[in-house]
Each structure stands twice: as C-alpha cells, then as structure tokens.
Amino acid sequence: MNLPLHERIRQDFETRILSGALAPGARLPTEQVLMADYDCARMTVNKALTALATAGLVDRRKKAGTFVARPRVHAMAMDIPDIGAQVAERGQAYRFDLGLRRELTGGQARLEWKVDRAVPLLELEGVHFADGTPFAWEHRFVNVAAVPEISAADFTGSSPGTWLLEHVPWTEADAHITAAGASAVEARALAVEPGEPCLCVARKTWRGSEPITYVRQLFVAGAYELTAHFGPGARREG
Amino acid sequence: MNLPLHERIRQDFETRILSGALAPGARLPTEQVLMADYDCARMTVNKALTALATAGLVDRRKKAGTFVARPRVHAMAMDIPDIGAQVAERGQAYRFDLGLRRELTGGQARLEWKVDRAVPLLELEGVHFADGTPFAWEHRFVNVAAVPEISAADFTGSSPGTWLLEHVPWTEADAHITAAGASAVEARALAVEPGEPCLCVARKTWRGSEPITYVRQLFVAGAYELTAHFGPGARREG
DNA sequence: TTCGCTATTTTGTCTATACATTAAATGAGG
DNA sequence: CCTCATTTAATGTATAGACAAAATAGCGAA
Numbered sequence: 001m002n003l004p005l006h007e008r009i010r011q012d013f014e015t016r017i018l019s020g021a022l023a024p025g026a027r028l029p030t031e032q033v034l035m036a037d038y039d040c041a042r043m044t045v046n047k048a049l050t051a052l053a054t055a056g057l058v059d060r061r062k063k064a065g066t067f068v069a070r071p072r073v074h075a076m077a078m079d080i081p082d083i084g085a086q087v088a089e090r091g092q093a094y095r096f097d098l099g100l101r102r103e104l105t106g107g108q109a110r111l112e113w114k115v116d117r118a119v120p121l122l123e124l125e126g127v128h129f130a131d132g133t134p135f136a137w138e139h140r141f142v143n144v145a146a147v148p149e150i151s152a153a154d155f156t157g158s159s160p161g162t163w164l165l166e167h168v169p170w171t172e173a174d175a176h177i178t179a180a181g182a183s184a185v186e187a188r189a190l191a192v193e194p195g196e197p198c199l200c201v202a203r204k205t206w207r208g209s210e211p212i213t214y215v216r217q218l219f220v221a222g223a224y225e226l227t228a229h230f231g232p233g234a235r236r237e238g
Numbered sequence: 239m240n241l242p243l244h245e246r247i248r249q250d251f252e253t254r255i256l257s258g259a260l261a262p263g264a265r266l267p268t269e270q271v272l273m274a275d276y277d278c279a280r281m282t283v284n285k286a287l288t289a290l291a292t293a294g295l296v297d298r299r300k301k302a303g304t305f306v307a308r309p310r311v312h313a314m315a316m317d318i319p320d321i322g323a324q325v326a327e328r329g330q331a332y333r334f335d336l337g338l339r340r341e342l343t344g345g346q347a348r349l350e351w352k353v354d355r356a357v358p359l360l361e362l363e364g365v366h367f368a369d370g371t372p373f374a375w376e377h378r379f380v381n382v383a384a385v386p387e388i389s390a391a392d393f394t395g396s397s398p399g400t401w402l403l404e405h406v407p408w409t410e411a412d413a414h415i416t417a418a419g420a421s422a423v424e425a426r427a428l429a430v431e432p433g434e435p436c437l438c439v440a441r442k443t444w445r446g447s448e449p450i451t452y453v454r455q456l457f458v459a460g461a462y463e464l465t466a467h468f469g470p471g472a473r474r475e476g
Numbered sequence: 477t478t479c480g481c482t483a484t485t486t487t488g489t490c491t492a493t494a495c496a497t498t499a500a501a502t503g504a505g506g
Numbered sequence: 507c508c509t510c511a512t513t514t515a516a517t518g519t520a521t522a523g524a525c526a527a528a529a530t531a532g533c534g535a536a
Contacts, residue, residue, distance in 0.1 A: 477536105478535100478536085479534105479535085479536080480533100480534090480535085480536100481532105481533085481534080481535095482531100482532085482533080482534095483530105483531085483532080483533095484529100484530085484531080484532095485528100485529090485530080485531090486527100486528090486529090486530095487526100487527085487528085487529100488525105488526075488527070488528095489524100489525085489526070489527095490523105490524085490525085490526095491522105491523085491524080491525105492521100492522100492523095493520100493521080493522095494519100494520085494521080495518100495519085495520085495521105496517105496518075496519070496520095497516100497517080497518070497519090498515105498516085498517080498518090499514100499515095499516090499517105500513105500514090500515080500516090501512100501513080501514080501515090502511105502512080502513070502514090503510100503511090503512080503513090504509100504510090504511085504512095505508105505509085505510090505511100506507100506508085506509080506510100
C-alpha cells in the first residue's frame with residue numbers, strides 16, 4: 001500500500017478533519033512548514049492541499065493560510081438515473097407505452113414551461129412499466145427546434161428520456177420534487193386509486209441557453225425513490 | 239477575464255464534452271500534443287486533465303490515453319435547507335412542537351437505522367409549524383454517545399435538526415426521498431386525512447465513521463418541495 | 477495459433493525554482 | 507484615534523526536467 005506522497009498528506013489531514021481533531025476554523029500549517037514536515041517540495045504539499053480545497057474540506061486564503069471549512073453544506077448530490085436502466089438493473093423487464101404524441105407550439109402549451117409562443121413543441125405522454133406493472137406516468141414537452149431528429153424517433157418500447165439522454169447531452173437542469181395525489185387520468189394510467197400518493201419530479205433541461213425539454217413524472221409511492229448523498233468516499237450501506 | 243492557463247484548458251474540454259462535440263468514449267489528445275497546442279509545460283496540461291478526471295468527466299489510463307467518460311447517472315445538487323430558516327425566509331412564524339422524547343438503546347430501536355445494539359439513543363418525535371399550521375412531522379433517533387450534549391438540549395420551540403446543525407457538523411449523509419400516505423398518527427399530528435399524500439425524506443448522517451442521527455420527515459404535499467439543480471451558473475427562472 | 481516476454485507510449489509523481497497575486501499586518505501622517 | 511499607503515507572508519501559477527508505473531502493442535518461441 002505505497003500511496004503517493006501527496007495522497008498520504010491529503011489523507012492525513014482528511015482524517016484529522018473528519019475525526020474532529022482539526023475543528024472547523026482551525027488553521028493548517030503553511031506549505032513551508034509542511035514541506036519541512038514531510039521533507040518534500042512545495043508542489044507536492046500544494047497538490048494535497050488543493051485537493052482538500054476542491055473537495056470543500058478546507059478554505060485557502062492568500063496571506064492568511066489554510067483553514068478547516070465550516071460545513072455550511074446545504075447541498076447534496078442527488079442521483080438522476082435513467083428510468084429504463086434502473087429497472088433493468090433490478091432484473092425487471094422495462095417497457096414504455098406512449099399514450100399521446102402531438103405537435104404544437106409554445107403558445108398552445110400549458111403554463112408549466114415558459115417558452116416562446118413560436119417555439120415548435122412535441123408533446124408526449126406515456127407510462128413506464130416494470131415487469132408489466134405500471135409504476136410511473138410522464139408528461140413531456142420537447143423543443144423540436146433544438147432537437148429536430150426527435151421527429152423521426154420511435155418511442156414504442158423505449159422512453160423519450162432515454163432517447164434524449166443518448167441524443168442530446170444537457171448542460172443545465174432544474175428539478176422540483178414534491179408529493180401529489182394521482183389525478184383521475186393519472187390514476188387510471190397507473191392502475192391505482194385517484195388521490196393515491198405519488199412522488200412527483202418536474203424537471204427542465206437546457207443545452208446552453210436553449211431549452212430542451214420539460215417533463216413531469218409521477219411515480220407510484222413505494223415503487224420508486226430518489227437517493228442523495230453528501231460526503232467523501234463511496235456510498236455506505238445500512 | 240484572464241483565467242489561468244490550466245483553467246482555460248480545463249474549460250475548453252469541459253465545454254466540448256458537455257456540448258457533445260466530444261462524445262463519450264472519444265479520446266483526448268495526449269499531454270504531449272496539448273503542451274504543443276497550448277505552448278505550455280506538461281504540468282499545466284496535466285493539472286487541467288487531472289481536474290477533469292477528478293470531476294468524473296474523463297477517464298485516464300496509462301499508455302492508452304484520456305477518454306471522455308460515459309455518464310452512468312447524472313448527479314444534481316439538491317438543496318437541503320434548514321426547515322426553520324426556510325419558513326422564516328418566507329416571512330412565516332416557525333414553531334416546533336416536541337411530542338415524544340425517550341432514551342433507549344440500539345437494540346430497542348426500529349429497523350430503519352442499523353446501529354449497534356448497545357448504542358445509547360435519544361428518540362424524538364415532533365411537528366413543524368408555519369404560522370400555526372402543521373406542515374411537517376419528524377421522527378428522529380440521535381446517537382447520544384456521539385453527541386452527549388444533546389441530553390441537556392431543550393427542543394420546545396426550536397427543532398432538533400437546527401440544534402444538531404449548529405452543534406454537530408456532519409461530514410457524510412444519505413437521503414432517500416419517496417412519497418407516502420400519512421399514517422393515522424401522522425395524519426392526526428398534521429391535521430390531514432389519513433392516506434393524504436406526503437413527501438417523505440429519510441436521512442442518515444455521520445461524522446467520519448460515527449453515526450450521528452437518523453431522521454424521517456413527512457411533509458404535507460403542496461406545503462413543501464425540494465429543488466435540485468445541475469449546471470454552471472446561477473439558478474434560472476421559469 | 478497462442479503464450480509470454482519485451483519495448484514503447486502515455487500517464488503519474490516529484491523536484492527545485494521563479495514570479496504573480498492577494499490580503500493581512502504594519503507604519504506613517506493627519 | 508483613524509486613514510491610507512507600504513510591506514510582507516501566504517497561496518496561485520507556471521516551468522523544465524527526471525524517473526516511476528502501467529498497459530498496450532509487437533515480436534518471438536513453443
């Protein structure tokens with residue numbers, strides 16, 4: 001287990017910070033001191049400390065020094081997996097049933113997505129199945145001007161989300177996550193009672209400044225969950 | 239806007255990767271080529287590519303080269319605000335009502351949180367109010383061995399979450415987000431009908447390897463939503 | 477063919493040095 | 507005591523070179 005030196009230095013301080021031995025606000029030794037401590041060049045120490053800084057564990061200020069960061073973190077990394085891939089990973093058969101496919105323009109679309117009146121849109125509605133059981137309903141608008149190839153795409157079987165993921169890399173996205181009761185239409189599509197609790201994810205994506213798609217997905221409670229994680233290292237169990 | 243050279247190189251490739259100009263699997267030029275392209279030393283190129291690698295945008299293999307990584311799951315940054323602070327931000331009066339406070343050990347606790355049988359726990363149950371209206375119910379376990387000071391804490395008015403945030407900085411957390419119908423007990427506490435759809439956030443936090451707390455929060459649908467964002471720059475409207 | 481050794485390419489690490497940048501600390505003048 | 511310019515200590519960036527490590531690619535032998 002012969003780790004590189006810069007990695008050993010990084011871990012030394014990561015350990016001390018995570019254990020609380022170095023409390024938030026505490027000052028770390030200067031690079032000059034550390035290059036003496038570890039008997040190495042400054043670049044090596046710098047690499048270790050820079051890594052801690054990009055990981056958010058320390059703050060570095062010129063002239064002042066390096067300080068253990070205060071964990072003011074209110075953000076966690078949330079996984080947004082591809083629905084089809086996730087179902088397949090659980091060993092279940094995935095299917096998408098397209099219920100509605102319609103071309104319209106921004107002026108005709110509902111209010112959820114504020115796009116220009118003239119923008120040509122493709123409206124899609126459908127249901128995701130796992131092993132033949134419906135578990136998610138989705139209602140989507142796609143900006144055809146940004147993704148003209150979508151006109152030729154066929155969504156019988158595979159979902160529009162998967163198609164978009166493979167054909168249109170997005171650079172920016174917003175998501176709003178709420179709970180909602182299934183409406184009459186949604187309940188019938190999902191084979192549940194109206195009012196049944198569902199997880200609702202509304203997501204808008206852009207490529208650069210160009211809007212790509214707006215989608216509202218409704219997941220039957222219990223059949224789906226989002227996970228989020230914060231912290232160094234791998235996800236843990238339990 | 240005079241960025242450092244290594245940052246400019248990094249952004250050049252980040253842009254090309256996010257825009258799709260460099261597709262997943264595509265090979266980037268070697269460091270030798272890049273140091274000629276940008277007329278700089280190899281360390282400068284290396285710093286840029288290493289940053290892309292730690293960000294997960296590229297994979298680097300010796301002898302083989304540097305390749306655009308295949309994005310398996312897309313991670314978004316999810317906001318986890320302090321409940322009390324968020325309510326206050328909306329100009330509403332915040333209150334927390336503690337309903338249950340009990341000391342027990344890991345052996346007696348329910349299955350949701352796998353802690354050692356001998357671990358001393360504090361069990362807390364209560365309701366969050368905004369302007370006198372209940373909007374969230376929470377059920378929490380705290381590892382007293384990790385946070386002995388909590389025995390003396392008083393949660394009439396302010397929530398355990400806020401107290402923990404101020405007294406025990408966590409370094410790692412997992413969250414699971416689902417929808418659920420309110421149980422009879424929960425529905426009565428939240429003044430809604432049983433089965434009413436709620437957003438359910440189950441979160442576990444650690445400091446280093448030491449478990450700190452497990453909490454399950456139930457939010458009345460419509461009264462609360464989580465937001466997530468991915469991409470450069472500030473959050474957008476619409 | 478297939479196995480195994482070797483050569484070579486590419487990234488990984490480290491050094492020693494130089495100068496730039498920033499903001500805290502200092503000190504002079506009012 | 508306050509203000510503003512100067513000093514200076516710390517990080518930030520970059521260079522040119524060296525050797526290490528790993529894995530592909532190619533070659534030779536069984």
